Amino acid sequence: MERNLDIIEANSNRITIYLEGFPISFGNALRRLALSDVPTMAVDYVYFYDNDTSIYDEIIAHRLGLLVLKSDEAIHKYKLLEECKDKNETDVSCYVQVSLEKELEGDNVSGIYIKASDLKFSDENIKPAYPDTPIIYLAPGQRIHLVGFARLGRGKEHGKWSPASVSILQYVTTVDVNGSMSNDECIECVSAYKEVADALKAKENKSIDYKTNINTSGLRYCEDSACKGIIKVRYDSNRLLLTVESNGSLEPQQIILEASKSLDRRADALLQKLEKLEVKKYE
Numbered sequence: 001m002e003r004n005l006d007i008i009e010a011n012s013n014r015i016t017i018y019l020e021g022f023p024i025s026f027g028n029a030l031r032r033l034a035l036s037d038v039p040t041m042a043v044d045y046v047y048f049y050d051n052d053t054s055i056y057d058e059i060i061a062h063r064l065g066l067l068v069l070k071s072d073e074a075i076h077k078y079k080l081l082e083e084c085k086d087k088n089e090t091d092v093s094c095y096v097q098v099s100l101e102k103e104l105e106g107d108n109v110s111g112i113y114i115k116a117s118d119l120k121f122s123d124e125n126i127k128p129a130y131p132d133t134p135i136i137y138l139a140p141g142q143r144i145h146l147v148g149f150a151r152l153g154r155g156k157e158h159g160k161w162s163p164a165s166v167s168i169l170q171y172v173t174t175v176d177v178n179g180s181m182s183n184d185e186c187i188e189c190v191s192a193y194k195e196v197a198d199a200l201k202a203k204e205n206k207s208i209d210y211k212t213n214i215n216t217s218g219l220r221y222c223e224d225s226a227c228k229g230i231i232k233v234r235y236d237s238n239r240l241l242l243t244v245e246s247n248g249s250l251e252p253q254q255i256i257l258e259a260s261k262s263l264d265r266r267a268d269a270l271l272q273k274l275e276k277l278e279v280k281k282y283e
Contacts, residue, residue, distance in 0.1 A: 008211055015252035019240040027169045027240045033259040034167045036156040040071040040249040046148035055136050065160050067116055068129040071249045078152050089149040097122040098148040106141035114138055129248030163255050166245035171235035173216050179204040181230045189226035213243055
């Protein structure tokens, strides 16, 4: 089968890629690597110097670690964990410093919320993807002072480094319509699927492809009830839809690109090992 690839949808949050003629294992590898092997920046550990708030140090550190940090430039600028395992936080090629120092005088009438935008980063290109994310509430008379360090990591190490909130692989759905047998009950049942309903109303016999992420449970229900013998729902394993939604740390197309590079590196590493492999011959 001839291979075909097309971008069905692409925006700042989501990308959907159409894959035709590719094995399911290829699409699934990209799906998994988008979640587990694409590096992003996240806060790794935090030193506390003052914390008079009602929230424990550990909880604040956990919240800082889960902040989504813009990493489009960081993945090209900073070294990965395997290159930084013997380095400490003073190495600027591995770590970015994150600091917060805030105090509220006791004569204030009310407290304030400390947000992600209040954090200061040693690299101005590293910043929260969602600056209004609340971290803690600072009441009058309270003070907080902390210094943390962010580094590149991968989702397989911890979920906070995963750049994708959604990464799914689906078959393209095909609906075979026998319009000559259509009836009002069937048309009403599939009314949520405009293309199918229109074909039934026009008494057309045709096949309709859905190259979008649709919920097909309604179609399958109709197939087994009001539209028995009128429509048939099929899933084509030779035509796939890969959808990735970014959590904001990377652009979705960048996630796919980095996942593809990771798959390519793994394939090259396997080929190199196979070329060096010496197989013992038994007589």
